[in-house]
Amino acid sequence: MFVSINPATGQPFASHPSHDAPAARDVLNACARAFPGWRDTPLAARLEALTRLAGLFEARLAPLSRLAAREMGKILPEAEAEVLRCARACRFYARQAPRYLAGETFPSETGRRMVVLEPLGVILAVMPWNFPYWQIMRAAAPILAAGNVLAVKPAPNVMSVAEALRELFAEAGFPEGTFRLLRVEEGLVAEAIAHPAVRGVTLTGSARAGAAVGAAAGAAIKKAVMELGGSDPFIVLADAVLEDCCTAAETARMRACGQACIAAKRFIVEAPLQAAFIDRLAKRLAAHVPGDPLDPGTTVGPLAREDLLDNLDRQVRESVAAGARLLLGGKKLPRPGYFYAPTLLANVKPGMPAFDEELFGPVAAVVEAADAEDAVRLANASPYGLGASVWTADTERGLAIARRIEAGMVSVNAVPRSDFRLPFGGVKRSGYGRELSRFGLTEFCNIKTLVVEDA
Known part of the structure; x- marks a missing residue:
């Protein structure tokens, strides 16, 4: 059980059931089942869902902001700015994804050489608490636009915000399984990474968390993006x-x-x-x-x-x-x-x-x-x-x-x-890989080369 505590008072105000190992596998299996349908959904339809989601962020600005202030402790103007940034990011990818995902064709004397960008599958997002909407959305918007599906492990202390996000995605028309919450303790993260359906993992967190998640991703030979701490x-x-x-x-x-x-x-x-x-x-x-x-x-x-x-x-x-x-x-x-x-x-x-x-x-x-x-x-x-x-x-x-x-x-x-609009990430113990911009959109794509020789 995860308990939401108001950091301004130290008092609990909500609780959320956790997933044990079998339940976590069920969540990831549901994502795996959803992936082929979402991958094959025309890009325009995927981006229409992102645009609807942007509208919901704007329409629900007041309650979403108040929830973040209550659960994470940031002052209300900062919470409002965070919610609106999520809306802008959705609209940005809705506009730019067709250009970013277009691929390239190279002329050849004997045929065609092409590079296409294809989604990988289920991406696991291990997320922090300090920007509880924005951190999830800056991963979710490009990952879903590219045709991947997302399983989100929220930080334990902001589960109420994560649940509000899940409801927004459902209301925006994202199919069941394209955005799921994985409410697990830290001890089950490595098992989730090793699940056969998971094709990549993105983490925002401490260097300690990055070392653990990066090691698990490396052991499973899975793509990882690490946005870690900074000084x-x-x-x-x-x-x-x-x-x-x-x-x-x-x-x-x-x-x-x-x-x-x-x-x-x-x-x-x-x-x-x-x-x-x-x-x-x-x-x-x-x-x-x-x-x-x-x-x-x-x-x-x-x-x-x-x-x-x-x-x-x-x-x-x-x-x-x-x-x-x-x-x-x-x-x-x-x-x-x-x-x-x-x-x-x-x-x-x-x-x-x-x-x-x-x-x-x-x-x-x-x-x-x-x-x-x-x-x-x-x-x-x-x-x-x-x-x-x-x-x-x-x-x-x-x-x-x-x-x-x-x-x-x-x-x-x-x-x-x-x-x-710009790539975001670090070097040294601040991590590797990039979020946002076209770089964030293509991090979890298969950059596939196609060669066609004329008969």
Whole structure:
């Protein structure tokens, strides 16, 4: 049994039955039975279903947003933006899939050479909780558009959102078995991956989860896409426009209460600008109002689970013990729910949890760089490589530095975000493979070569 807990109160409000091993096999078998019919459904009809789904996201904006706020803890405006992003992604693939899936024909003196894109079959999606609608939809929209079917293992703490999604897919007219929930404990994931019907697996989660799922996929010789954690550097060069980068720094760190994989986590600031940057960022973080995510006056909600709160508190305490300076916050808030005070650390260095580990919560870690070369060194001194940003008045210099950062996405004078028009993914311990754009659409396609020789 999975229990939904409101992280703003710590109180349960819903429960969902789990699947044991036989029930999980039944779910995957149902997906396998649905695949041939969905594969053979004309592309236009598959995309019409995506368009209907987009309309349902828009029509149900209020209840869907409130559910995410209640179950995951993000403030209501962020939940609304997430739901609308799902609608836009559906419409994007409905427009672009015909072009992305068109394949190619190559001229030949003796016949034809063709490359066609065909769906693989049942794809297993192991999904996280921090963007409970968007994370599933950024996998589901391209995977289903390509003609695959999807079995989704939701994160245990957002099962109510997953159930709401299942209902939307059914109402949009997706055939039974094309989108199914696999409500299993972690221990059954490897068995699900090994199921003969499963042809690929996509995971968004921690590096630890990625290692386990990637190993199971490798053992079964199945395609995998891994979007894992990040400790994204936010590089502030001495010529950056201070007000702009501080505004962006606040947004990048506090969105989803700091619980975004691609959120900035290490603020690497050239020495001449560090004091002014810290002063402005501290004032911005101190102005945040923790509270009920459904309250319009709240600007930062709780962490999603109690264990996440405890781990963040450990990371901050151990970093301070190792020499980091605590300038703001640094404590759990004495109230019901899983709240942590907006926190600012300075003098953060390699070897501290605030530098080496992923900070999933409202904690900003400031790292001093002697110069731009030192900033690049510090940015790359991480096992992660998901996103990064460079802030400078000289955009060409910023672009040159961006090319040297080891990450899947680097922005100059902008906050990195997942965008359905662009490929998304990381390097190093942040994973492999790509989601979104045409790359995400073709990750789970058989890129088949056809050769026809004239008689």
